[in-house]
Amino acid sequence: MQDELLLRYSRHIMLPQIEYAGQEKLTQSHALIVGAGGLGAPVAMYLAAAGVGTLTICDFDQVDLTNLQRQIIHTTASVGQNKAMSAQATIAALNPEVNVHVETTRLNDEALAARVLAADVVIDCSDNFATRYLLNQLCFESKKPLVSGAAIRFEGQLSVFDFRHADSPCYHCLYPDVGDDQALRCADNGVFAPLVGMIGTAQAAEAIKVLLNMGQSMEGRLLLLDALSAEWRTIRLKKDPSCALCGQAESVD
Ligand SMILES: [Zn+2]
Numbered sequence: 001m002q003d004e005l006l007l008r009y010s011r012h013i014m015l016p017q018i019e020y021a022g023q024e025k026l027t028q029s030h031a032l033i034v035g036a037g038g039l040g041a042p043v044a045m046y047l048a049a050a051g052v053g054t055l056t057i058c059d060f061d062q063v064d065l066t067n068l069q070r071q072i073i074h075t076t077a078s079v080g081q082n083k084a085m086s087a088q089a090t091i092a093a094l095n096p097e098v099n100v101h102v103e104t105t106r107l108n109d110e111a112l113a114a115r116v117l118a119a120d121v122v123i124d125c126s127d128n129f130a131t132r133y134l135l136n137q138l139c140f141e142s143k144k145p146l147v148s149g150a151a152i153r154f155e156g157q158l159s160v161f162d163f164r165h166a167d168s169p170c171y172h173c174l175y176p177d178v179g180d181d182q183a184l185r186c187a188d189n190g191v192f193a194p195l196v197g198m199i200g201t202a203q204a205a206e207a208i209k210v211l212l213n214m215g216q217s218m219e220g221r222l223l224l225l226d227a228l229s230a231e232w233r234t235i236r237l238k239k240d241p242s243c244a245l246c247g248q249a250e251s252v253d
Helices: 003-008 019-027 040-049 083-094 109-118 129-142 193-212 246-252
Strands: 030-034 054-058 099-103 121-124 145-152 155-162 221-226 231-236
Touching: 019 193, 030 040, 030 109, 040 054, 040 083, 040 193, 054 083, 054 109, 083 099, 109 129, 121 129, 121 193, 129 145, 129 155, 145 193, 155 193, 193 221
Parallel strands: 030 054, 030 121, 054 099, 121 145
Antiparallel strands: 145 155, 155 221, 221 231
16 A cells, blocks of 8 residues: 555554554455435445445436435536436545446346445445345345445434345345335435435445444344434344245255
């Protein structure tokens, strides 16, 4: 690592849990960020600032004026631009050492599976159940850690499904039967601006921990945040033996 990079990352390298070896590992790591909206903005910015070497950012949507209230990776000048491209431009200014790949079209399942397989960690920053279930399935199949987050109104949640471990629960264990009709969208319900930052920042922290196998991740726990009452609750989450996705595999293994 060059002197300038040692300086850039010095406050990480000082941490005994990270040190030089951990920072070097981050620079060689690849994170897949699905969604460059309210959650994806802090995730992408913190992972880039922290020196995660390669980021793949997927978003086929354009920056809209209504996004700017909370999607802090985008600026007024980027209204109308593709969100992944806008995020890439912000990251280039923040940390030019980071390689950013962008996916600006809607990926089919096969293409998304390939992106998941290429990544060391997957961060779900999407806003719909179809994508959450699909990412959960693809991560389960390729045994990749999935950092899951969601935020609506004043309520947020976060968990880690680490499929490197056979006993990890999955998103489907948590929500066995949720249809698309129950998807809550910010456009219809509103969302408190800093809430997505609180959850997204926690997702970035979990992603770095997962990459470095550091501390205790949120695997097996669900974090529930009510920003209105400032209550952070953590509940236990166990693998469901009858889960349609991960339950059967357990008996096969
Ligand atoms: Zn499951």
